[in-house]
Amino acid sequence: MAAEPTTASRLPRALARRVGRDVPAALTRYRVMAWIVGVLLIALILVAxxxxxxxxxxGPVTVLGTLHGWLYFVFFLTACDLALRASWTLRGTLLTLVAGTVPILSFVAERNATRKTRAGARV
Incomplete structure (x- = not known):
């Protein structure tokens, strides 16, 4: 009798079947970068x-501003990578990329993108 897979282990396989095997890893990279960029932008705006x-x-504006700028570039690349792998629409991709420049909106966009991508829908 084989053990039944947990919900967490079933989800990545279903997602991988729907849009490609590399999508779960790309989604994880995107989520990490969205949170990093979002937190840095809030720190920049509210503290620095x-x-x-x-x-x-x-000093803090110089450091956080530069750090946010470079990490936004990494966020941009990870979002584009996910968009290509998960077959996002151009509109969804552009809105997600712009969300990384607006405080708090990157968190909203990340949740939306994660929910839709995991469901196999296009962003």
Whole structure:
């Protein structure tokens, strides 16, 4: 008698059958980068920018701004990779990419993209 697969183990296989074997890994990379970029953007806007303009301390803006810029580029690449592997629409891809530039919206876009991609739907 074989053990029945758990929900977590069934989901990646079903997703892989629907859109390609590499989609679950691409989705994980995208999700990690969406969270990193989202958190850095919030820190930049809510911490570093007030420090610069209210306290005259420019260091955090320089560091967080540069870090966010470089990591947004990695986010861009991971989102494009996922979009190609999961056959996203051009509109969905562009909206997801723009979401990484708006505070808090990257989290909303990540949840939407994850939900739709796991369901086998096009973003």
């Amino acid at each position: 920018v007030p420090l610069k303009y209210l306290g005259g301390i420019e």
